Amino acid sequence: MFFLFFIGSYFSKGNVDIGQSDGASQARAEIGADLAQARATLASAEAALAAAQQRGTQTGALVNDVEQARGELAEVSNAARVVNMAGDAQDVARRAGAGITGPGIDFKSGIAFIDNAVEHATRNPELTAYKLKNTAYKFSFLLVPISLPFLWLMFFWRRDVAMYDHAVFSLYSLSFMALLFALLFVLQFAGLSGIVGVLLFTVPPVHMFVQLRGTYGLSWGSSLWRTAVLQTIVAVVFLTYLALILFLSA
Known part of the structure; x- marks a missing residue:
């Protein structure tokens, strides 16, 4: 129900080198973990399908599992490519028009975890959308x-x-x-x-x-x-x- 698609990475405050940004590193690590999990899920589904084909049993549900795993892998792969692109400071600066950080918003509630979440979300809306989509159904x-x-x-x-x-x-x-x-x-x-x-x-x-x-x-x-x-x-x-x-x- 959430129609959200994901790109981008986390940036720390101010103008910093993206290659050394803790937020960008965290984004790459999270996307990398998602990508590894998606590949493992696909490999497991394909192995189960191959085993069923050898036994001559019904494979309809297993075929659906493989197709779903491939779709999820393609989606995560697209997000990973964009996150890696964001590691190029010059490319980000060119697309942003100035600086290398996301736009952000001036919002201060006085509560640290709320302010941090809002800052991360507004500076990197695409990655935030990606994380929301992959978290929403779980909760x-x-x-x-x-x-x-x-x-x-x-x-x-x-x-x-x-x-x-x-x-x-x-x-x-x-x-x-x-x-x-x-x-x-x-x-x-x-x-x-x-x-x-x-x-x-x-x-x-x-x-x-x-x-x-x-x-x-x-x-x-x-x-x-x-x-x-x-x-x-x-x-x-x-x-x-x-x-x-x-x-x-x-």
Whole structure:
């Protein structure tokens, strides 16, 4: 769900030599580790496929594993090439227009780990996007606990509604949205972008309304105002989730 692609490297503060930058070295090390892992995954998948072919067993799932591993290796390889390009100080200076550091933003919260994460992310947005993409799916389970307090606030006065109900509601809602986005990807690939836009802005609120009314036994009016509130909650939860995985991947 995160449509993010990755390039770049971490730079330390000020104008420094990229070849000696701790951030750039860290970026190369991380990309190198990802590249080695992707190659190992592909080699393992190909070995399993070859063994299955020799035994004469079904290989459909193994072929899919190989194709997926090749795709991941190609993606990481592209990111590694760009990160290595960033090691050329003259090339970076030419593309940046001046200096050899990323643009960054003037943001100071007074909290060290937050300031460091924001600085790294803004100076190297492409690498940050790469790290987010590879971290997001690993921590997707965090969407449920993040959303629970907000759901509780909408029903805290009801004794017949427990936190378990909110957890089930969240899981079902996330599952539905995942299936919806999978469908939207297929439609977009088929060139039906107009239908994608309509479904994207109509189906989620309708689903929220129906699920709220059915799960919690609400009236039409109660379901309507909670649907409006829930859409705001979704935005807050998503932004909170992005912030958390940004700090986890920084």
